[in-house]
Every structure is written in C-alpha cells, then in structure tokens.
Amino acid sequence: MNIDNAIKVVLAILFFLCLADMPYGLYxxxxxxxxxxxxxxxxxxxxxxxxxxxxxxxxLAILFQPIFKIALGRTIWNIVDVIVGIGLILSVFQNKDKN
Structure with missing residues (x-):
C-alpha cells in the first residue's frame, strides 16, 4: 500500500468514527x-x-480546515463524512485497478 492509499484509509476511518458520539476533541x-x-x-x-x-x-482541505470552521450542523456533517469516507475508500480500489 502506498502512502496516498494509507492516508485515504486512515482519513476514511476517522470520518466514520465521527458518526459516533465522541468527545469534541476528536472532531x-x-x-x-x-x-x-x-x-x-x-x-x-x-x-x-x-x-x-x-x-x-x-x-476538501478547505472544507475540513479547523481555522475558519464551516458550520453545517451535525446531520449534514455526518452525511459529508460518509460521502467523503466512501469516496476515499473507492479511490483506493480504483487506484489499485490502475496499478
């Protein structure tokens, strides 16, 4: 697994963790x-x-940056987290097919 795919998998896991009720520090x-x-x-x-x-x-870096937070509400952020997480996982498999 190359570094790009490792980053994508780690980020996807973190986004899916955000669906649970976690301490604010994790977010x-x-x-x-x-x-x-x-x-x-x-x-x-x-x-x-x-x-x-x-x-x-x-x-995506601008959307998730922590300095000027974009307030979307918990429900919309959960939807964004799922969509981005699934997109990252799919891109890992897509890149595997190209190699």
Missing part, C-alpha cells in the same frame, strides 16, 4: 488531520499531473 483532531491529509493528497496528485484530483483535494 477537532479529525479536521486538522483531514486538512493535512488532503493537502498532501493534493500535492501528490499535482506531482502526478492529475488536475481533477488536485481540485477535489484542495476543496
């Missing part, structure tokens, strides 16, 4: 980890000249 950690992870994934996608992925990862 803050997930936002910070997501910002760092998506920034790295955007850099990696840029190195591979995959402009669509660069745009997606930058948008």
């Amino acid at each position: 803050q950690f997930v936002r910070f980890a997501a910002m760092i992870g998506f920034t790295y994934l955007a850099y990696s996608a840029n190195q591979q000249a995959n402009k669509n992925e660069v745009f997606i990862y930058i948008a």
Whole structure:
C-alpha cells in the first residue's frame, strides 16, 4: 500500500468514527488531520499531473480546515463524512485497478 492509499484509509476511518458520539476533541483532531491529509493528497496528485484530483483535494482541505470552521450542523456533517469516507475508500480500489 502506498502512502496516498494509507492516508485515504486512515482519513476514511476517522470520518466514520465521527458518526459516533465522541468527545469534541476528536472532531477537532479529525479536521486538522483531514486538512493535512488532503493537502498532501493534493500535492501528490499535482506531482502526478492529475488536475481533477488536485481540485477535489484542495476543496476538501478547505472544507475540513479547523481555522475558519464551516458550520453545517451535525446531520449534514455526518452525511459529508460518509460521502467523503466512501469516496476515499473507492479511490483506493480504483487506484489499485490502475496499478
């Protein structure tokens, strides 16, 4: 498993953990980890000249960044977490097929 796929799996697990009733500190950690992870994934996608992925990862880094929080409400954040988590897992399998 390459580093990109490892980051995607870890982020997906963190997003799915956010569906449970956890201490607020975990949500803050997930936002910070997501910002760092998506920034790295955007850099990696840029190195591979995959402009669509660069745009997606930058948008996700902005969405999850912890500095200027985007207040969506718990229900919408849960939906976002599930969609992004599933998308990350699917991208791991999609990348496996390409290799």
